[in-house]
Amino acid sequence: MISIKSLQKYYGSHHVLKDINLTFNPGEIHGVVGENGAGKTTLFRSISGIENFNGTVEYTKGNIKNVMGFLPTDPDFLSKVTGKEYLQLLCNARNIKVNNFAEKNIFDLPLQQYAERYSTGMKKKLAFTGILLQDNDIFILDEPFNGVDIYSNTVITEILAKLKQLNKIIVLSSHIFSTLYETCDYLHYLKKGSIVKSVDKTQFESIEKEMQASGIKVKIDNLNLK
Numbered sequence: 385m386i387s388i389k390s391l392q393k394y395y396g397s398h399h400v401l402k403d404i405n406l407t408f409n410p411g412e413i414h415g416v417v418g419e420n421g422a423g424k425t426t427l428f429r430s431i432s433g434i435e436n437f438n439g440t441v442e443y444t445k446g447n448i449k450n451v452m453g454f455l456p457t458d459p460d461f462l463s464k465v466t467g468k469e470y471l472q473l474l475c476n477a478r479n480i481k482v483n484n485f486a487e488k489n490i491f492d493l494p495l496q497q498y499a500e501r502y503s504t505g506m507k508k509k510l511a512f513t514g515i516l517l518q519d520n521d522i523f524i525l526d527e528p529f530n531g532v533d534i535y536s537n538t539v540i541t542e543i544l545a546k547l548k549q550l551n552k553i554i555v556l557s558s559h560i561f562s563t564l565y566e567t568c569d570y571l572h573y574l575k576k577g578s579i580v581k582s583v584d585k586t587q588f589e590s591i592e593k594e595m596q597a598s599g600i601k602v603k604i605d606n607l608n609l610k
């Protein structure tokens with residue numbers, strides 16, 4: 385179980401995350417939704433230990449960093465590192481031996497090419513493959529579906545279902561509600577740095593409606609488009 389208590393994050397005087405309290409259990413898929421700039425990436429980076437913050441993130445089974453795979457929105461790679469070398473590096477970091485990377489290449493990526501020259505979607509798929517090969521127990525996925533083609537979206541959805549079956553802890557963000565309905569067990573609505581609503585699947589619609597009602601129509605009307 386991951387237990388987040390009173391998490392606060394400031395960038396200078398900007399209070400980006402305000403008193404976040406969340407619990408994630410094995411076998412659950414949690415979605416974090418919110419408008420651009422609400423703080424989703426900052427929350428994920430804090431949980432992953434990339435950012436300093438006030439409050440606590442506790443994992444009951446030990447050091448979260450040793451068992452967690454973090455997928456950033458836009459993964460980037462060192463220059464002159466091929467896709468295969470990148471996967472090898474990630475496996476080495478966990479002492480995992482892979483004999484045949486071609487067999488593990490679920491997205492059919494050109495593993496002999498330099499990863500930094502991959503397209504946006506290919507980079508995301510390579511980074512995702514890497515954290516899957518690491519046998520992690522926790523997956524923090526920042527917009528895993530964004531920039532990825534339709535077929536790969538289906539593959540990712542099926543992988544998430546499999547990870548859930550395997551009792552992993554999964555936290556993801558997405559702006560696409562149909563995807564969230566399909567994948568998540570719980571949704572947390574992050575608004576201006578605060579969790580304003582946490583619901584189970586039976587109430588996803590209430591968050592979708594609340595987000596739609598948060599002024600978009602009024603703003604468009606104010607444009608006076610003719």
Ligand SMILES: Nc1ncnc2c1ncn2[C@@H]1O[C@H](COP(=O)(O)OP(=O)(O)OP(=O)(O)O)[C@@H](O)[C@H]1O
Pocket residue numbers: 395398400418419420421422423424425426427
């Ligand atoms: N390194 C940083 N330094 C200063 N401010 C930052 C930094 N990173 C993020 N912010 C600010 O923190 C706030 C939350 O940003 P964050 O990227 O977490 O939002 P988000 O919900 O992930 O947005 P999006 O949906 O657009 O990806 C924004 O106001 C952003 O400008």
